[in-house]
Amino acid sequence: MRSIIIAGNWKMNKDAGQTSEFCRQLASFLKEHSHPRVTALLAPVYPFLAQAREILESTPALVAAQDVSAREQGAFTGEVAAFQLASLNIRHCIVGHSERRQYHLESDALIREKLIRLREQGITPILCIGETLAQREAGETEGLIVSQLEGALQGLELDAGEDLVIAYEPVWAIGTGVTATAQQAQEAHALIRAWLSQRFNPATAQRIHLLYGGSVKPGNIAELLSCADIDGGLIGGASLKIEDYQAMYATAAGLAGTAR
Numbered sequence: 001m002r003s004i005i006i007a008g009n010w011k012m013n014k015d016a017g018q019t020s021e022f023c024r025q026l027a028s029f030l031k032e033h034s035h036p037r038v039t040a041l042l043a044p045v046y047p048f049l050a051q052a053r054e055i056l057e058s059t060p061a062l063v064a065a066q067d068v069s070a071r072e073q074g075a076f077t078g079e080v081a082a083f084q085l086a087s088l089n090i091r092h093c094i095v096g097h098s099e100r101r102q103y104h105l106e107s108d109a110l111i112r113e114k115l116i117r118l119r120e121q122g123i124t125p126i127l128c129i130g131e132t133l134a135q136r137e138a139g140e141t142e143g144l145i146v147s148q149l150e151g152a153l154q155g156l157e158l159d160a161g162e163d164l165v166i167a168y169e170p171v172w173a174i175g176t177g178v179t180a181t182a183q184q185a186q187e188a189h190a191l192i193r194a195w196l197s198q199r200f201n202p203a204t205a206q207r208i209h210l211l212y213g214g215s216v217k218p219g220n221i222a223e224l225l226s227c228a229d230i231d232g233g234l235i236g237g238a239s240l241k242i243e244d245y246q247a248m249y250a251t252a253a254g255l256a257g258t259a260r
């Protein structure tokens, strides 16, 4: 059975001191409450990745980047390359978040290039996909999910043991307080897993973690994690407060041993 990932996407929040403080609090929480089947993951902004990694070094928590350049190296001012993340021992990276697609006009083709750069460095991509409200209302959810998966993963194969995480984040649920119902989320996740099964193979589809993102909070995480194909959360706002993060981790730990 797949473990659960409680992933905090901090977006452009927290300064250096706040990042360290949260990481120290998380480290001491995990000393007592770490569960072997629940993975804590945090994605701070680039400049604080090293300090977060260092503070969490003695814990099982993972530190992820929020993005990566599609280029390998060189004259690309402001960009950060996959090899640079790897040199900090960063092993996970979010790609294709809807905010990147919306504000930076990232295409599936560009996201695919980023996936390739990450895999060259042995970094696990956390690929974000999801529809807008207009697309859902127009009945385009399934088609959009499939076209984002096809676009980002075109021509890519997954070797045995190589990892990929997919986060389904309906754009209308991000930062709005409106969460997809457990049924809506499970339907999308089942579709994604069925697509992965066809595109790769059933065993690969079964081992890939599918995270739900969009207004996940302590009050709704249990219901979401109870769904068969939801293997964790990619959490924005509610991951910024240590009390909420701990509460969500504890809920996941309570469910981790059950047949979700």
Ligand code: 13P
Residues within 6 Å of the ligand: 009, 097, 169, 173, 174, 175, 176, 177, 213, 214, 215, 216, 234, 235, 236, 237, 238
């Ligand atoms: P919120 O949890 O703030 O809705 O953000 C979700 C998200 O975009 C995580 O990547």
